[in-house]
Every structure is written in C-alpha cells, then in structure tokens.
Amino acid sequence: MRFLALLLLVSAGAVFAADDDIVGFNASASTSQRALEEQLDSIINADEMDEWLRRMSAEPHHVGSLASKENAEFIAELFESWGYDTEIVGYEILLPEPKTREIELVAPTSFTASLREETLAEDPSTAVRETLLQPYNAFSIDGEVEAELVFVNYGMPEDYEILERYGIDVTGKIAIAKYGRSWRGIKPKLAGEKGAIGTIIYSDPADDGYGAGDVYPKGPFKNDSGVQRGSVMDMPTYPGDVLTPGRGATERARRLKREDAPTITKIPVLPISYRDALPLLSAMGGEVVPQEWRGALPITYHLGPGPAKVRLKAEFDWNMVTAYNVIARLEGSEYPDEWVIRGNHHDGWNHGASDPLSGQVAMLAEAKAVARLAAAGHRPLRTIIYGAWDAEEPGLIGSTEWAEDHADELKEHAVAYLNTDGSARGFLGIGGSHVLERYLNQVADDVNDPRADISLKERSRANRMITGDEKSRSEAKNRKDLRISPLGSGSDYTPFLQHLGIASVNVGFGGEASDGSYHTLYDTYEHFTKFKDPGLTYGATLAKVTGRATLRLANAPRLPFDFKGLADNVALYVTELEELANGMRDKTMAENQLIKDGTYAVAMNPYTTFGPPLAKDPVPHFNFAPLKNALSRLQEAAEAFDAAAAENDAATEEVNKLLYTSERLLTREAGLDGRPWYKHHIYAPGFYTGYGVKTIPGVREAIEQREYDKVGPQIDIAAEVLNDLADRITTLTDML
Numbered sequence: 196m197r198f199l200a201l202l203l204l205v206s207a208g209a210v211f212a213a214d215d216d217i218v219g220f221n222a223s224a225s226t227s228q229r230a231l232e233e234q235l236d237s238i239i240n241a242d243e244m245d246e247w248l249r250r251m252s253a254e255p256h257h258v259g260s261l262a263s264k265e266n267a268e269f270i271a272e273l274f275e276s277w278g279y280d281t282e283i284v285g286y287e288i289l290l291p292e293p294k295t296r297e298i299e300l301v302a303p304t305s306f307t308a309s310l311r312e313e314t315l316a317e318d319p320s321t322a323v324r325e326t327l328l329q330p331y332n333a334f335s336i337d338g339e340v341e342a343e344l345v346f347v348n349y350g351m352p353e354d355y356e357i358l359e360r361y362g363i364d365v366t367g368k369i370a371i372a373k374y375g376r377s378w379r380g381i382k383p384k385l386a387g388e389k390g391a392i393g394t395i396i397y398s399d400p401a402d403d404g405y406g407a408g409d410v411y412p413k414g415p416f417k418n419d420s421g422v423q424r425g426s427v428m429d430m431p432t433y434p435g436d437v438l439t440p441g442r443g444a445t446e447r448a449r450r451l452k453r454e455d456a457p458t459i460t461k462i463p464v465l466p467i468s469y470r471d472a473l474p475l476l477s478a479m480g481g482e483v484v485p486q487e488w489r490g491a492l493p494i495t496y497h498l499g500p501g502p503a504k505v506r507l508k509a510e511f512d513w514n515m516v517t518a519y520n521v522i523a524r525l526e527g528s529e530y531p532d533e534w535v536i537r538g539n540h541h542d543g544w545n546h547g548a549s550d551p552l553s554g555q556v557a558m559l560a561e562a563k564a565v566a567r568l569a570a571a572g573h574r575p576l577r578t579i580i581y582g583a584w585d586a587e588e589p590g591l592i593g594s595t596e597w598a599e600d601h602a603d604e605l606k607e608h609a610v611a612y613l614n615t616d617g618s619a620r621g622f623l624g625i626g627g628s629h630v631l632e633r634y635l636n637q638v639a640d641d642v643n644d645p646r647a648d649i650s651l652k653e654r655s656r657a658n659r660m661i662t663g664d665e666k667s668r669s670e671a672k673n674r675k676d677l678r679i680s681p682l683g684s685g686s687d688y689t690p691f692l693q694h695l696g697i698a699s700v701n702v703g704f705g706g707e708a709s710d711g712s713y714h715t716l717y718d719t720y721e722h723f724t725k726f727k728d729p730g731l732t733y734g735a736t737l738a739k740v741t742g743r744a745t746l747r748l749a750n751a752p753r754l755p756f757d758f759k760g761l762a763d764n765v766a767l768y769v770t771e772l773e774e775l776a777n778g779m780r781d782k783t784m785a786e787n788q789l790i791k792d793g794t795y796a797v798a799m800n801p802y803t804t805f806g807p808p809l810a811k812d813p814v815p816h817f818n819f820a821p822l823k824n825a826l827s828r829l830q831e832a833a834e835a836f837d838a839a840a841a842e843n844d845a846a847t848e849e850v851n852k853l854l855y856t857s858e859r860l861l862t863r864e865a866g867l868d869g870r871p872w873y874k875h876h877i878y879a880p881g882f883y884t885g886y887g888v889k890t891i892p893g894v895r896e897a898i899e900q901r902e903y904d905k906v907g908p909q910i911d912i913a914a915e916v917l918n919d920l921a922d923r924i925t926t927l928t929d930m931l
C-alpha cells in the first residue's frame with residue numbers, strides 16, 4: 196500500500212537566492228558533500244534497476260510465498276556483495292489467505308460473481324494462475340451472511356449522515372461501498388459500527404476504469420475484471436501483527452488469541468470488480484442516489500435497501516507465516532551509535548512491480564552507490580541501516596514488528612527514518628516531520644527533474660503557482676521553503692514516527708501516471724514499464740534524491756534539524772483547529788435554527804429528496820490559550836536557535852543527540868485517546884480516514900467527533916508537548 200496523495204509540496208513561492216551551505220554543514224563541508232553526491236549520481240544505473248525490477252516481479256511475491264522469501268534472499272545477497280553487514284530477520288505473524296470467496300445475488304434475480312481477474316494475451320505475466328493470490332481483503336473475519344444491499348457511497352461518516360436523512364438504516368444489511376476517499380479498512384469498520392452484517396467494496400469505473408481513461412492493456416486504468424486487494428485491518432488502532440500489539444512477533448512472544456485481536460474486522464468483507472458489481476447494483480431499488488454519489492456504470496444508481504439480496508461467504512486459512520525483513524548495516528566511521536534508517540518494503544500483493552518494487556529498486560541503487568563511495572574512502576560518519584520490509588501490504592507488519600522488537604535501542608540511537616514505496620513519474624512528493632522541512636527542500640533543490648531542466652523543487656513550486664489556492668500562492672511571497680505534508684499512514688514510516696517518535700520522511704514521484712494497476716493482477720513489469728515509469732527515469736532520480744537525503748543525515752557535522760519550519764507549520768495547525776471549532780459552531784447554530792423553524796427543507800436543492808438532519812448539540816467555546824501560549828514559546832525558542840545556529844557551526848555529540856531526540860518529546864507514553872499504540876501528539880492517521888493525517892490529533896478528533904468534554908484535556912496535552920520541545924530548543928541554543 197502507499198500514500199496516494201500526489202501533490203505533497205503544498206506551497207508556491209518566489210525564487211529566493213539559494214542558501215549555499217547545506218543545513219548542518221559549513222561552507223567547506225558543503226562543497227565536499229556536494230562533490231560526493233555527484234559521484235553518487237554517477238553510480239546510479241537505471242538499466243541495472245530495470246533488471247532487478249524484472250527479476251523480482253517475475254512471480255507473485257506476497258508474504259508467506261516462496262517468491263517473497265527468494266526475493267528477500269536476493270536482496271540480502273546484493274547488500275552482502277556490496278559490503279553491508281546483512282541479516283534476514285524473521286517474525287512469526289498471523290496471515291489470513293482466502294479459502295472460500297462467494298458472492299451471489301439471490302433475489303430478485305440470480306447471479307454469481309466470478310471474483311476472477313482475466314489473463315491478457317498482451318501481458319504474459321497475467322497468465323500466472325497457480326501462485327496468484329486471489330482478490331480478498333486481508334483481516335476480514337470469517338463469515339457467511341445473506342441480506343439486502345444498501346449503497347453507502349464511499350462508506351465514510353458523512354455518507355451515513357446522508358443515509359440517515361433518507362431514513363435508511365443499514366442494520367442487518369450488507370453495505371456495498373466504492374473504493375476511494377479513505378483507507379479501505381474504514382469501510383467495513385464503520386459499516387459494522389452502524390449495524391451492517393457484511394461489506395462489499397468495488398472500484399467504480401468513474402474513479403478507476405473507463406470513466407477515467409483507457410483501460411488495461413490499451414491504457415493504464417482498471418479493466419472490468421480488475422480487483423483491488425488490500426488489508427482491512429483496523430490500522431488506526433494499531434498496525435502490525437494483530438496478535439502482538441506493542442511487541443515484536445518473535446517465536447516466543449506472548450500472543451493474543453485470534454478471537455481477542457481487536458484489529459480484525461467485526462463483519463466479513465470482500466472486494467469485487469465493476470463487472471461483478473454491475474448486476475448487484477442494477478438489481479437495487481429504493482430512492483435514486485444523490486447526484487454526487489453516482490458512478491460511471493450504465494445504470495441508475497439506487498440506495499436500496501434491496502430488493503437486491505446477496506449471500507456473501509468469506510473463509511480464510513489463518514496461517515502463521517514468517518515475514519522476512521532484510522536488515523543491512525554500514526557502520527559509521529565517527530558516530531557508529533547514531534543510526535540513519537532507510538526503508539522500503541519488498542512484499543507485493545502479486546507481481547508488485549509498481550507497489551513496492553519500483554521503490555525497492557531505487558533503494559537498492561542508492562545502497563549500492565553509498566557502499567561504493569564507502570569502499571572508495573568516503574565511509575559515512577553515522578551508521579546507515581537499510582530495511583527491506585516484508586508483510587507491509589497486510590498491515591505494515593514487517594517494519595512494525597522490527598520497530599517494536601528494537602524499540603528501546605531505536606529510541607536511543609535512531610536519528611531519522613527515511614521511507615519510500617511505489618513510485619512513478621511526475622512531481623516529487625515529500626511528506627515528513629517538519630523539523631526536516633528545510634533539509635528536504637535543499638535536497639529537492641539540488642536534483643534536477645529528468646525531463647525538465649529545472650530542479651525538482653522549482654518544478655513543484657511552478658506547479659503550485661498555477662494550481663495552488665489563493666493562500667498558497669500568497670505564501671509564495673513570504674516563504675522560502677515549500678511546505679512538506681504531515682504524515683498520516685499508508686506505508687512503513689508509521690511505526691517509526693507515530694509509535695517511537697523518530698523524525699521521519701516519505702518521498703516518491705507521482706501525478707503523471709494512473710494508478711489503475713494498484714493491488715491487482717495487473718501490477719506487472721509490463722504495465723509499469725509501459726505506463727508508469729518507462730526506462731525507470733524517475734526511479735533513478737528517486738535514488739539520487741534519497742541518496743542525498745541519507746548521506747546528508749549520515750555526514751552532517753550538526754544534524755540538519757530546523758525548528759522554525761516546524762513552529763510555522765504547527766502555527767498553521769493551531770489556526771486550523773480554531774477555525775474548525777468556529778466553523779462547526781456557526782454551522783450547527785444556523786442548521787439547528789432552520790430545523791427548529793421548519794425551513795431546512797426549503798433551503799435545500801429542490802431536487803434533493805432527503806430530509807433535514809437531526810439537530811446537533813451546540814458547539815461550545817473552547818479555551819485554546821494554553822496551546823497558543825505554548826506555540827508562542829516554541830516560535831520564540833525556534834527563532835533564537837536559528838539565530839545562534841547561523842552564527843555558530845559548533846557540533847558535539849551531545850548537541851546532536853538533543854537534536855535527534857527532540858521528536859521524541861512530541862510523544863506521550865499513554866498515547867492517543869482510545870489508541871495507546873499511537874504516541875505522537877502532532878501527527879496521526881485519522882481514526883475515520885486511515886491514510887489521511889490528523890495534525891494535533893487529540894484536539895482535532897475530539898472536536899470533529901463532537902466529544903466536547905475531551906477537547907480541554909487534549910489541548911493541555913498538546914500544549915505540554917510543545918512546551919517540552921520549546922525547553923529543549925532553549926537548552927540547545929544555550930549550548931551553541
């Protein structure tokens with residue numbers, strides 16, 4: 196899986212004179228570092244990456260398969276041959292694989308879903324049958340249910356509000372939902388909370404199919420038999436092995452019983468193609484769906500319930516399998532106890548050419564170049580650890596188990612974690628901890644786009660200049676760095692950032708190629724090299740970006756952490772929270788008045804056939820003062836540090852340790868309300884969005900979910916973490 200948002204650099208700006216020095220390096224150190232990076236570029240070879248990609252995507256290689264183990268061994272051999280201290284570390288994890296998958300329309304007509312993806316003559320990889328992992332949603336519970344269908348749009352909280360206004364209740368029904376808008380696991384989670392007894396998820400051709408563009412093999416989009424596989428584990432509660440939350444899934448680990456694992460769904464769920472969805476949806480009656488809910492199938496979409504009645508049966512083999520992480524280490528010459536960690540998963544749902552191997556081969560190209568430079572006398576000052584993770588697809592399992600297993604050492608030694616996953620052609624997207632915003636901007640400024648003769652940063656800036664909203668365009672006048680996106684979830688950075696408080700980064704290219712092959716049989720070498728990144732041009736560029744990112748962290752005399760950018764982004768989030776509360780208060784007040792006056796219905800679009808909402812509790816005024824006071828302290832401390840850092844390039848191990856452990860101060864051992872595994876109080880995946888980030892999540896989700904009595908205590912916790920960080924920054928300033 197993968198974070199799908201593409202326009203991750205969200206600011207445009209005028210061109211500033213580039214600072215010549217790399218943050219954390221003085222003038223002469225910057226010059227030699229840049230010279231080293233030019234050598235790095237010359238070692239990166241797209242043809243070799245292409246060979247690795249072809250080899251590793253030849254067979255389906257999901258966790259637990261023979262091909263996944265062989266790929267882990269191949270990756271380990273490469274690292275070993277380049278001089279890394281390499282080991283394959285196994286974890287014993289619970290993995291459901293499909294045994295029975297049945298969806299049958301039993302009334303008013305009959306139809307049996309094929310649940311089968313077709314072989315294409317144009318793509319020989321799709322001829323595989325024996326080792327193909329059939330379409331399913333991992334960590335659905337076993338079950339057989341029969342009930343009327345209700346169409347729930349994307350299955351998001353706001354969709355259920357609309358259904359309530361139609362007077363439609365999903366209790367005892369099967370919810371049919373479109374893929375998209377949220378992490379897929381939210382769909383069965385919410386349907387179950389609302390009383391549904393089963394869920395079917397399909398990709399509508401409007402979003403991913405002939406409504407979006409030509410379908411595979413003519414174009415990149417989903418053909419009518421393509422099915423998106425994927426995990427539906429409740430990852431916003433905790434990712435990783437469902438039986439061992441908070442600890443490594445070693446052979447002897449204490450395990451939950453499967454029936455007690457809270458992250459397995461409560462109701463059965465299966466994914467289908469739009470070919471299989473069509474007869475089900477055509478047989479539905481009831482009201483016509485609202486305009487915005489309509490897809491691109493040649494039917495009138497109805498909400499139900501029924502008369503379409505469906506039997507859904509899903510049974511799985513619940514096996515214990517071994518996830519094979521490859522861990523490769525290059526000991527630092529000066530600071531071996533400071534670790535830069537760099538990862539990308541290697542397991543795919545099937546051939547996984549795009550997801551994850553396009554990112555994996557970029558990491559391998561980077562690692563080879565770093566090792567060659569080390570052998571030529573440029574050994575990195577800090578230790579670099581490469582992690583090629585297994586079992587990311589079913590729920591970030593390989594990385595999470597390793598991070599949990601080594602939690603204490605990592606909290607002590609980890610400087611930062613750098614992640615990639617599937618990557619294509621297009622714009623450079625950067626998400627990450629905002630202490631690294633400055634450093635990432637410099638990296639993006641020092642690598643050119645492979646087709647346009649401008650830096651990646653300036654290309655993204657230009658894009659923002661024409662596509663940004665008014666606010667981001669006006670920011671261009673005042674802001675030298677492009678904002679990087681805060682991280683939610685969807686790839687392996689989550690355990691490092693949100694569980695352990697390690698500053699993290701996620702980078703990748705995208706935006707010019709469709710994602711129609713995502714988690715289907717069609718994510719093949721043929722599809723990838725034809726449509727997503729022909730010649731691996733952007734893949735090679737990604738290796739140059741991450742190679743710089745890794746080496747600058749490994750070699751910087753003073754670690755390139757910057758607090759001004761962080762404070763500026765946190766200020767934005769605090770403003771957003773106040774605006775959120777004020778907006779909800781005004782809207783609730785106005786709506787309640789209209790409902791009371793009986794005039795709500797006439798205020799709606801006359802073609803809207805659903806009724807007014809129920810009146811909601813008024814939104815109280817909250818006291819944001821503690822948070823705003825803490826923010827002021829953080830801003831002042833960041834300014835003072837910035838001024839001191841500009842005048843003084845002193846760097847001691849003590850300073851560096853206080854720098855890289857500063858992100859830990861944003862966590863609390865007790866974690867977030869109701870989900871203690873997530874310990875970071877600035878970044879978390881949304882409890883009801885899954886991939887999408889919630890910044891200052893304790894406060895934001897208490898407001899959004901209308902749990903008003905929780906807002907004050909959450910403001911106090913957020914203020915406390917910011918105050919702790921401000922104190923740390925002041926200590927650092929005094930040391931410079």
Ligand SMILES: [Zn+2]
Nearest residue numbers: 196550551616
């Ligand atoms: Zn992935």
